Structures are given as C-alpha cells and as structure tokens.
Amino acid sequence: MGAGHGHKLHFHGHSAVHRAPAHLKLATLLVFMLTVVATPREWFPAFGVHLGLVLAVIAVSRVPFGYIGRRMVIEVPFVVFALLMPFVATGPRVDVLGLSLSEDGLLAGWGLLAKGTLGVMASLTLAATTEPRDLLVGLERLRMPSQLVQIIGFMIRYLDVVTDEMRRMKVARESRGFSGNGPRAWAVYARAAGALFIRSYERGERVHLAMLSRGYDGTVRHGSDR
Amino acid sequence: MHVPDGFLDAPTSIATGVAAAGALGLALRKARGELDDRTAPMAGLVATFVFAAQMVNFPVGLGTSGHLLGGALAAVLVGPWTGLLAVSVVLIVQALLLADGGITALGTNITLLAIAGVVVGWFVFRGLQRVLPKRLGLVPVLAAVSALVSVPAAALVFVGLYAVGGTAPVPLDGLLAAMLGWHTLIGIGEAVITGLVVGSVVAIRPDLVYGARPVLRRRELEIRQGHRTGTEAAA
Structure with missing residues (x-):
C-alpha cells in the first residue's frame, strides 16, 4: 500500500503543472470554474478565453490532448440533455433546418454545453496531473x-x-x-x-x-x- | 448522473455548497456516535463499498441496465450520519478524480444525493420502524420502501433548486412531471435492489445492519447454577 499508487486518470509527468502544489491547483480550479459558471452565456468571446486558458494549461502539462479527449466521454449523458434543451424550452421559436426550436433554449443549450465541457476539461486536467496523496495534502491545506x-x-x-x-x-x-x-x-x-x-x-x-x-x-x- | 458545472447559476451553487459543508460538519460530529473512534477507516471503507456497489450493473432488459444510487442503502446499513459521510465522500472523489459531476456543483450533488437521498431514506425507514411490529424480517422491506421514497424526493429537491437557480427556461410543471415520473421508475428499481441487498446482509450478519439493531433479539448471558456432574447425580 506504499507509494506509487496512482489512480486511473493520473498521467505521470514532471511538468510545471504536475509540480504545482495541489492546494493551489484545487483553489485555481474552483475559482476558475466559478468564473466560468458566472459568465453570462451571451458573452461568446469570454468562453473563447476560458477555453484558451484550459488548453494552455493542458499544453504546459504535456498531457496528450487525446488522453483528456478520450476521458471526456463521461460528459455524454449530459450532452444529450443539453441538445434536448432547444426542443423543450419556452419562448419565441426559430426555424433551423426545418425544425421549430426555442431561441432561449438554443442559447441555454449552448451555455450548458460550454460550461459543462469546460468543467470536465478542467477537472480532468487536475486529475491527470495530481497524485491522490498530494490531493489529500492539498485538501487539508485548504482547511477541509x-x-x-x-x-x-x-x-x-x-x-x-x-x-x-x-x-x-x-x-x-x-x-x-x-x-x-x-x-x-x-x-x-x-x-x-x-x-x-x-x-x-x-x-x-x-x-x-x-x-x-x-x-x-x-x-x-x-x-x-x- | 450527476449535476455538472453551469447547470445551476453561481449563487445557487455557492448556497448549496454552504449547506453541504454545514451538513458534513454535523455528520462528522454525529458519526462518532455511530462508529466512535473507528470513524475514519470505517466510513472510508463504507464509501468504497458504495462506490463499488454503484458499479454493479443490474440488467433491466433490452440491453439496458441500471445501477444503485445507494443513499437509502447506506443509511440503513451504517446509519444516517455515516451514510451521509460515505455518499458525500464518493461524490467528492468522483468530482476530483473522475470529473464526474462539476466541482462547482459538488455542493448541489451532495445536497441532492447525500442529504436528500440519505436523510429522507432514513426518516422514512425509522418512521415506519416505529409504528410497525418490531420484526427483523421487516427490515429489508422497510429499506425498500425508504429507497422508493428517497429517489423521487431527491428529484423533487432538484426541481426546487432549479426553480431558484436554473439556467435554462424550461417550464417548471413539465420538468416536475418528467423528473418525478422518471425518478419514480428509478426508485422502484432502487427499492427492489436495496431490499435484496439489505435482506442478504440481514440473513448473514444482522448485527452489522444499523437499522436492524433496535429489533435484534437481545439474548442475556445465562450462567446456569446447580448443574450436577454425573458422579454426584449417581451418589
């Protein structure tokens, strides 16, 4: 039961992201995701900035994008839900490819998809670059x-x-x-x-x-x- | 399926986070009453069990299968406070290590699955146990009923949170009907599985089932006096 017990999502490495103290990474993730959640979904360029930030951190960590990408399947049930949004939401309708969709629903579906995806990517990056043992020390430092x-x-x-x-x-x-x-x-x-x-x-x-x-x-x- | 980031707005997420932190603090203190100084290893192993039990796929037919949520099961097996701790820890690990459920939605998920799921399950179980005959055979049945109630109850709390901090304009009455209908179906599966699992533990080690303790027949230690040996009896 000694050292070297990585978990399944951990990707071994020695990058700056791997070496950063876990409590810093946890706090950054939480603040970043709260910012993402609080960003109004109409601010389309802001989500480009958010995505750019996550991709930059992944690039610095040298965890392959495919590694993160394959693990994002955890999101699938939720994507289905977001795609249903334009059909079930209320408000003025708009015709897209012959389907009558709710305008607000389209916007809401986009918001859910964008925020949820950013959340999964950011959390996977933390999981891929942090040993569970360090995570525990980090949680304790954060006064859990x-x-x-x-x-x-x-x-x-x-x-x-x-x-x-x-x-x-x-x-x-x-x-x-x-x-x-x-x-x-x-x-x-x-x-x-x-x-x-x-x-x-x-x-x-x-x-x-x-x-x-x-x-x-x-x-x-x-x-x-x- | 856990609530991801961005499903509820930031104020609601923070508010449920505060509620979850408060409940966890209380549960940490109360769980010592259920487990004394064994809290850390026991609650940890129970959390591992809940996680593993959620991985067991129960075939429903037509190629689909469902899995246990485990709120009411944990409450009946190890008590409400330890159960709340164990289910919360499962959610924390799933959010941090498996990206299952958003980190800003962690409070929401704990509120729904741990607080609503476990606590409602426990109150139903304990309430029924008070008024029904104290029989060990009833424990799995009561566990099933509490699971049946706790799943739609969690769905109800979700609709409530959504009414306060939902981010998409979905008609609430439609959402309520869909969530309750769907989760009643899930609740039936949950009830059958919970009843079967509790029944199998009650059959082998009833002393381990927290919810069965009040109805376990206590046997007094008997020391028999005046028992004669064979030679004395002959004399």
Whole structure:
C-alpha cells in the first residue's frame, strides 16, 4: 500500500503543472470554474478565453490532448440533455433546418454545453496531473476537516482492493456458469453486493485494529508532510 | 448522473455548497456516535463499498441496465450520519478524480444525493420502524420502501433548486412531471435492489445492519447454577 499508487486518470509527468502544489491547483480550479459558471452565456468571446486558458494549461502539462479527449466521454449523458434543451424550452421559436426550436433554449443549450465541457476539461486536467496523496495534502491545506480528509484517503486507498474483490466475485460467479440477463438475476447481484458490504465492513474493522496497534491516535501523518 | 458545472447559476451553487459543508460538519460530529473512534477507516471503507456497489450493473432488459444510487442503502446499513459521510465522500472523489459531476456543483450533488437521498431514506425507514411490529424480517422491506421514497424526493429537491437557480427556461410543471415520473421508475428499481441487498446482509450478519439493531433479539448471558456432574447425580 506504499507509494506509487496512482489512480486511473493520473498521467505521470514532471511538468510545471504536475509540480504545482495541489492546494493551489484545487483553489485555481474552483475559482476558475466559478468564473466560468458566472459568465453570462451571451458573452461568446469570454468562453473563447476560458477555453484558451484550459488548453494552455493542458499544453504546459504535456498531457496528450487525446488522453483528456478520450476521458471526456463521461460528459455524454449530459450532452444529450443539453441538445434536448432547444426542443423543450419556452419562448419565441426559430426555424433551423426545418425544425421549430426555442431561441432561449438554443442559447441555454449552448451555455450548458460550454460550461459543462469546460468543467470536465478542467477537472480532468487536475486529475491527470495530481497524485491522490498530494490531493489529500492539498485538501487539508485548504482547511477541509482532517477527519474528512482521512475518510477520503481511506476510500482512495482501498478503492482498488474493493473493486478487485468485486471482480473476483464476478469471475467466480461466471466460472460456475452464471450469465445474468433480466431482472431475475437481480437477487444474485444483490447477494454479491451484500457480501461485498460485509467484507468491506470487516476489512474496515481489521484496518482500524491494525492502526491502533501501530499507535493511531486520530491523526494521520502524510509521507509528504516532512 | 450527476449535476455538472453551469447547470445551476453561481449563487445557487455557492448556497448549496454552504449547506453541504454545514451538513458534513454535523455528520462528522454525529458519526462518532455511530462508529466512535473507528470513524475514519470505517466510513472510508463504507464509501468504497458504495462506490463499488454503484458499479454493479443490474440488467433491466433490452440491453439496458441500471445501477444503485445507494443513499437509502447506506443509511440503513451504517446509519444516517455515516451514510451521509460515505455518499458525500464518493461524490467528492468522483468530482476530483473522475470529473464526474462539476466541482462547482459538488455542493448541489451532495445536497441532492447525500442529504436528500440519505436523510429522507432514513426518516422514512425509522418512521415506519416505529409504528410497525418490531420484526427483523421487516427490515429489508422497510429499506425498500425508504429507497422508493428517497429517489423521487431527491428529484423533487432538484426541481426546487432549479426553480431558484436554473439556467435554462424550461417550464417548471413539465420538468416536475418528467423528473418525478422518471425518478419514480428509478426508485422502484432502487427499492427492489436495496431490499435484496439489505435482506442478504440481514440473513448473514444482522448485527452489522444499523437499522436492524433496535429489533435484534437481545439474548442475556445465562450462567446456569446447580448443574450436577454425573458422579454426584449417581451418589
């Protein structure tokens, strides 16, 4: 469980963006996104500036654009929603390619799409350039309660352990000939989830005992605190 | 699906952020009552479980599948405060590491899924438990009902937030009908899954289920006196 535990979105590198302190990156992301959200959607050039800023940071970080681009699929369900906007919104209608669309809805859809996309790009850049451990130190520097930071730390640390446990259950299920389609398989999946809960809970108890026996007193010292 | 950046205006996002921070502060203090000094590792592992459980795909048919939201499930399994903490931490990690849900919408997402989802689920569960017979077999049923209520309740809170700080001119009555209708359907799936999962844990380790503790039959330790050994009895 020692060092070198990157998460799936982390892109290893040594650029200025990678090396910047995490609390600075977090605060910058938050201020930047609040600015983006507060920008009126009619100010089209302003969004060009926002996009330019994000692209510049990505370029400096030397994370390939394709790497960020491929991960932006997380946005897809939301894009569908933004595209529906012109059809469901009220207000004066305008004809585009034979479709009667709401003018306000078109503008609103553009606003949602622009702000949401900028948000996903900026967050992905933070995730790609920041180790989880540094992120935790950054959150603590930003005065997040240390107990909450610890909980986040435990979740990140055991994420792979628990999801691997789940994957092993799936392999075991399928090697016994299970192939679940349709709601009739739900009971099987639910039992697996129940078993996963018991295993996670018991693992938590063992972790706590192991921590106590190493002198845990409610505070965690980060390796990078120095 | 989480609320992304720019869906609600900046003042609403900040206001829900403040509400979420307040609720988290309260939950941190109260969770110690549920978990004492084990809070950090236990809540962390429960958060990991909620995250993993959301990854299990339940096939609905026609090639589609749904997944658990887990608010009511977490509340019944580990208690409302720890549940609120765990679901919030999942949302924080998803926003920071996976770009799922906007960072300015983090407060909104915590308000909807953690506060509305977990707290409503818990109140429904506890309220029903008070008035119904105290039977262990009822715990999964009550968990299912609380899940059924908590999902549309979260949708209702979303429509409320949207009425205050929505950024697109969508007719509210239409939005309300669509959100409630759709989320009642999701709530039915959530209810069945929550009931099945709680039922499977109650069958194996009822002592771990926070919501089952008041109805677990307590067995007093019995020390029997006057038991004679074989030789004494013969004599």
